[in-house]
Amino acid sequence: MSNSSSPNEAFIIFELADTLYAISSQAVQQMEMVDRITPVPNAPHFVEGVVFSRGQVIPVINLRVRFGFEKIPYNLRTRLIVTQSQNRTIGLIVDTAREFIVIPENAIQPPNEEISGLSGHYLAGIATLGERIILILKVEEVFEMPDSSLSVLS
Structure with a gap:
């Protein structure tokens, strides 16, 4: 599953609509409370x-909306x-x-072939830790826009 040379990889675990998700810690720059978000005209609904964070202007995706919740x-x-x-x-709002x-x-197991549609593309794997099931996201797939004209995230 993992592209890294380590048999164990560190993840940030977050919750979205009562489901646990994970993102590789290597892809995470920082986590913070949601502050002022400046709307962008004609942006996709999600x-x-x-936001302005640590000297950068960062586009923000609401993952609930992106995933259809x-x-x-x-x-x-x-x-x-x-x-x-x-x-x-x-930035991903969770x-x-x-x-x-x-x-x-x-x-970590690969996602089942039965998982189809757009949501299946987001998953790198499914981890089971005790009683917990954690869906591991492919961050690069979450970034992909269905309409190539969406330059707000470029």
């Missing part, structure tokens, strides 16, 4: 806008995970993010 108001647990992949930096763990490679 792009909340842009209901949009909910932000609260004190809502987090912005600033990620980088393929020389692009994008319900909560509070855990940094190492997942053993043998705990």
Whole structure:
């Protein structure tokens, strides 16, 4: 599953619509509380806008909306995970993010072939840790836009 040489990889675990997800810690620049987001005209419905963070203007995707879940108001647990992949930096809004763990490679299985549609493209694997099931995301796939004219994320 993993492209790294390590048999165990570190991940940031976050929650979205009562489901646990993981992103490789190597793709995460920082995590912070959601502050002021400036809307961008004519952006896709899942792009909340842009934020200014640590000297950078960063486009922000609401992962709930991106994955087809209901949009909910932000609260004190809502987090912005600033990620980088393929020389692009994008913020991901998630319900909560509070855990940094190492997942053993043998705990990660490839997604089943039955998982079809757009959601299957986002998954790098599925980890089981005790009773927990964690969906491991391919950050680069989350960045991909269905319409190539969407330059707000470039």
